[in-house]
Amino acid sequence: MQATIENLKLSGVGPAPAMTFEFGPRLNLFTGDNGLGKTFLLDVIWWALTRTWAGNPALPLEQEGTSEIEFSLRGALGSIPTKTSFDALTQLWKFPKGRPVKPGLVIYARVDGGFSVWDPARNYWRPQVLELSQDGETRPEPFHFSTDTLWNGLEKEKKTICNGLLRDWVSWQLKKSHEFKSLGQVLTRLKPEEFNVWEIGEPGRFSPDDVRDIPTIVLPYGRIPITHASAGVRRILGFAYLLVWALSEHREAARLRKEEPTDRLVVLFDEIESHLHPRWQRLFLPALMDVLGKKGTTISNRQLIVSTHSPLVTASVETNFDESMDSLFTFDLENGAASVRVIPWAKQGDVLNWLVSEAFGLQQARSKEAEIAVETAEQWMRGDRADLPANLTTEEDIHKELLRVLADHDPFWPRWIVERKGHVS
Numbered sequence: 514m515q516a517t518i519e520n521l522k523l524s525g526v527g528p529a530p531a532m533t534f535e536f537g538p539r540l541n542l543f544t545g546d547n548g549l550g551k552t553f554l555l556d557v558i559w560w561a562l563t564r565t566w567a568g569n570p571a572l573p574l575e576q577e578g579t580s581e582i583e584f585s586l587r588g589a590l591g592s593i594p595t596k597t598s599f600d601a602l603t604q605l606w607k608f609p610k611g612r613p614v615k616p617g618l619v620i621y622a623r624v625d626g627g628f629s630v631w632d633p634a635r636n637y638w639r640p641q642v643l644e645l646s647q648d649g650e651t652r653p654e655p656f657h658f659s660t661d662t663l664w665n666g667l668e669k670e671k672k673t674i675c676n677g678l679l680r681d682w683v684s685w686q687l688k689k690s691h692e693f694k695s696l697g698q699v700l701t702r703l704k705p706e707e708f709n710v711w712e713i714g715e716p717g718r719f720s721p722d723d724v725r726d727i728p729t730i731v732l733p734y735g736r737i738p739i740t741h742a743s744a745g746v747r748r749i750l751g752f753a754y755l756l757v758w759a760l761s762e763h764r765e766a767a768r769l770r771k772e773e774p775t776d777r778l779v780v781l782f783d784e785i786e787s788h789l790h791p792r793w794q795r796l797f798l799p800a801l802m803d804v805l806g807k808k809g810t811t812i813s814n815r816q817l818i819v820s821t822h823s824p825l826v827t828a829s830v831e832t833n834f835d836e837s838m839d840s841l842f843t844f845d846l847e848n849g850a851a852s853v854r855v856i857p858w859a860k861q862g863d864v865l866n867w868l869v870s871e872a873f874g875l876q877q878a879r880s881k882e883a884e885i886a887v888e889t890a891e892q893w894m895r896g897d898r899a900d901l902p903a904n905l906t907t908e909e910d911i912h913k914e915l916l917r918v919l920a921d922h923d924p925f926w927p928r929w930i931v932e933r934k935g936h937v938s
Contacts, residue, residue, distance in 0.1 A: 515617045515633055515777050516586035516593065517816040518558055525580035526573050526599070527553050528851035535855075536818070537840040538587075540802065542827060543820040544872045545844025549851040551820040552624055555781045557582065558818060561595075562616040562779060563631040564608070565655050567623060571606075573599045582606065586614045588777075612638055617777025617814065618763055619655075622752055624783040628663060630656040630759050633775050634766035663751050664740075675762075678754045679740075682728040683716045692761050699753045702804045703797065711746070745788035749797075760810065777814040780805065786823040794825040799833055824867035831860045843872050883918040887925050890915060894932050908933070 523532045528550040543551045559567045561584040573580030580599040585592045593614050597606045619631040636655050656674055658667060666677035676684070685693035697713060704711070714729035714736045727738040730746070739750055760778075767774040782801075786794045798819065805815040821827065827841070834841075841856045861867045868878040877884040889905045905911050915929060 515615045515775050516562075516588035517617060517777050517779050517814060518562060518818075519585040519587040519592055521554075521558065521561060522581075522583040523557070524582075525578055526571050526582060527557070529853075530574065530850060532851075532853050534842065534853065535840070536816070537838050538814070538816060539835070539838035540830070540833075541816075541818045541839065542830075542841045543818075543844065544822070544827065544842070545853075546846065546874075547822075549844035549846060550853070551844060552783055555621070555783050555818065555820060559619065559621050559629065559631075559781060560606075562586070562619050563636070563655055564613055565631075567621055567629045567655075567657065573601075586616065588614065617775045617779060618759060618812075619779045619781070620755065620759055621781040622783060622785075624787065626660045626748065626751075626787075628658045628751070628755050630658070630755070632656070632759065632763050632766060634763050634770055634772060658755070660751070663755065675758065678751060679725060679727060681758065682739075682754065683726050686713075686716060686728070692757055695757045695761070696753060698807075699757060699804055700750070702807075703749055703753055703800045743788070745790065745793065748788050756804070760812070764811070774811045776811055777816075778805065778812045779816045779818070782817070782819045785819050785821055786826050791825055794823050795829040798826050798829050802830070802833060824864045824873055827872055828861065828864055828867050834858055841872065843874070845874075879923075880918060882914075883923075886911065886914045886918050890925070890929055894928075 517538065518536055519538075520536060521532075521534045524530070528548070532550070532554075534554070543554065545551060553571070556566065556568055557571055559565075560571070561582070571582070581596060582598075583594065583596045585594045587593070595608070595613070597608050599605075600607045615633050615637050616631060617633060619629075621629040623629065632655075654669070656667060658675070662675070662677070664678045666673065666680065667675040675681075681692070682696070684690075685696065700713070711730040711732050714731040716726040716728050717736075717738070718724070719727055719738045727740055729736045729738055730742060739747065742750065764774050780801075785798060785801075789797060802817065805812075805817060819826075830839075836858050839858070841858055842853055843856050845852050845854070856871045859870075861870050861872075865878040867873060868875045877887060879887065885902065886905070889902055890911050892901065893908060893911055905914055912929075912933070915925075919925060
């Protein structure tokens with residue numbers, strides 16, 4: 514039985530004494546300030562699913578007591594709970610004896626631009642591995658890609674794990690393979706019509722020092738090798754390739770092992786808006802949900818867990834969000850410790866409303882100086898003269914500062930002008 518993640522409870526580990534999460538089966542969005550645990554949480558979810566770490570392992574808080582991580586994975590037969598504790602002697606998280614629940618296919622788009630893949634047909638415990646291990650807990654290695662190995666290939670112990678984007682793309686294109694058709698379909702969805710600024714071109718050679726044919730995209734000003742595309746485009750190309758590669762290689766490995774391919778896929782995506790123009794930020798997540806919801810594959814259970822700092826990302830799913838399947842979490846700082854809470858879903862409309870919503874928590878969607886000036890002006894209009902900023906103690910000082918920091922069309926101006934006229938009259 515293969516599974517996705519259902520819930521997670523942390524005690525004495527991470528940025529808070531305790532945190533609890535109940536995940537939606539389809540989409541989960543994490544918002545909140547830097548340093549409060551969003552990436553840490555994605556790392557722990559990856560670990561709960563795969564029993565391996567994509568980066569540094571989680572460490573217990575410097576406090577007395579036991580540090581524990583509890584989680585439940587959900588498969589076709591229901592929920593399977595697991596509880597682990599940190600062993601100070603071995604500096605390891607100790608699991609109960611026995612073989613763990615097999616996760617579905619897991620893809621982690623890391624914030625550093627790399628990717629991690631766990632394939633249940635290639636990375637799960639095998640009987641011979643358990644027989645040879647000394648403690649019965651040998652952890653199979655997942656596939657970790659840097660940006661370099663993603664594009665140029667990944668090898669391990671003289672075995673080729675992945676040919677890399679550059680070689681596979683050209684090979685698939687020349688063979689007109691099913692993978693190339695799938696890659697084109699994924700890219701078409703991730704690059705909706707509204708952002709139709711490039712298309713796949715013919716591969717070619719572009720350097721006398723590199724004998725490889727390089728995939729290309731055609732831009733309005735001409736054809737360029739994808740190695741010279743922008744950072745945002747390269748990240749989308751890399752993710753699209755990795756998704757097609759992981760699904761294709763999983764099916765092939767399952768065939769060779771005479772196993773049924775998995776019906777479950779978990780995608781973890783850290784800072785999904787990285788390198789993307791605002792126009793693409795508001796398109797990418799709905800497009801990704803569309804890609805993962807595509808029919809015609811063996812994958813019928815898809816779970817997406819995303820962190821973001823962009824109000825355009827949250828605004829982009831207003832028409833897709835379903836509280837029966839999706840959840841929105843925000844991370845806060847309370848009494849010197851991180852905390853997390855689920856935000857009841859509510860459409861905020863434009864990005865300005867999202868910025869001042871619970872998800873992002875700004876007081877105003879202005880510069881910090883403009884925020885101080887407006888708050889001081891509002892305090893003045895209320896007749897409160899206590900604790901004014903040292904440089905804003907008179908009406909004239911406030912007016913000059915508003916002129917300096919606000920745009921001419923700022924919506925605060927009518928209120929302030931009416932107030933000043935009333936005061937003069």
